[in-house]
Amino acid sequence: MILGSEGALTLTIKMRVSPEPSSSQALLGLMRRYREALNYAVKALIENKALSLGKAHRLLYDTLKERYGLPSKVAQDCYREAIAIAKSWLNNPGRGNLPRAMAPRIWLTNKYSYRVRDGYVELLGGYKLRIIGWDKIYDVYPNGDARLLFKDGKFILGISKRVPKPAKYVARGVLAVDVNEKHIVVGNSQHEHRFETAVERALHYKQLAERLQKKYSFPKYNAWLRRKGIKKRISRFHSKAKRIIEDWAKKTSHEIVALAKRHQYAVAREDLTGLVNNLRKLPKEHKMGLIILSYRRLEHWIDWQCEKNGVPIIVVEPRGTSTTCPKCGSKLVENIYRRLRCPRCGLEADRDTVAVMNIEKKALEKMGGSLTTPTAPQMTDVAPNRCGEPMNP
Ligand SMILES: [Zn+2]
Secondary structure, eight states: OOOOSSSEEEEEEEEEEEEOHHHHHHHHHHHHHHHHHHHHHHHHHHHHTOOSHHHHHHHHHHHHHHTTOOOHHHHHHHHHHHHHHHHHHHTOTTOOSOOOOOSOEEEEOBTTTEEEETTEEEETTSOEEEEEEOOGGGTTSOEEEEEEEEETTEEEEEEEEEEEOOOOOOOSSEEEEEEOSSEEEEEOSSOEEEEEOSHHHHHHHHHHHHHHHHHTOOSSSOHHHHOHHHHHHHHHHHHHHHHHHHHHHHHHHHHHHHHHHHTTOEEEEEOOHHHHHHHHHSOOOHHHHHHHHHHHHHHHHHHHHHHHHTOOEEEEOOTTTTTBOTTTOOBOEEOSTTEEEOTTTOOEEEHHHHHHHHHHHHHHHHHTSOOOOTTOOOOGGGOTTOOOOOOOO
């Protein structure tokens, strides 16, 4: 997550940790109670509009301690985390159902609830967990709050860190990113590279979930809800689909930003807020949901990777990027499927190529000068599945 723009980034450093066998069950029990308490707290805070620390404390503190058996400090951490979750859910215009924590977990306030020492994490309450492996490059920066999760049989500790933002270089050109349903097209007036989206792969799991759900639902009552095993399988398929999109977005954004960095290009992307809002108005079906999710996650990870790597990022207005001639500005006409032609200057290109060239042009204008020259470096090493058309007018 990117927090603040004044020269610092908040990163989460993840590490696998392992509790001592004698205390493992007790810790897991606490984390399970914490999860239930957190879900209860988020709901209560939203229903009662209690988003300040004082209100949350009065509303929840006793219940969290008595009903969920949380120690005092843990109860405080719990409503703190619940406030953060409730606020971010309320601030999200496209919010769906109430957020729910699935995995057993616990939130840990820096210095009060945990500390890291000699290869161990010590938690309030006497738990000691051995650190199995972590990324040491951020060790010089102080630890912030942390979250311990239990997932797929493993304890994972995520520690947040404030690290200085790397300075951005002066770009020698632009790498434009255009998205459509099937592809992410990346390039500029000389080069083009396409990435497949993960929508079809993820859709497969959505369909499996749906099939299962249909099979076990009856008109009068949801029988599938009563069968814990079935319900679990359905929710596994849904999370699998989500995870496919998230992994894809992370990996693709990483490749795009690494490519830009190697060539000292700025990354330019369209502002997709309008597009996403328009897509949202369409009938809710799985495929559209996955497309929207892909766009939003890719946007998020591209921006994040750019900040982390010191790559300049430029966001341009999407208006007209796939209908205007990037050479002379005339309105393009459709020749055959997805191929466009300019009636004035004769340019002929694929719709995606046109979009990439227009995004590049808009970004260059925003950067306040023309940076591209015919001698710009060739990106021959980066287009294994290049399928763009040559762009000679
Ligand atoms: Zn033209």
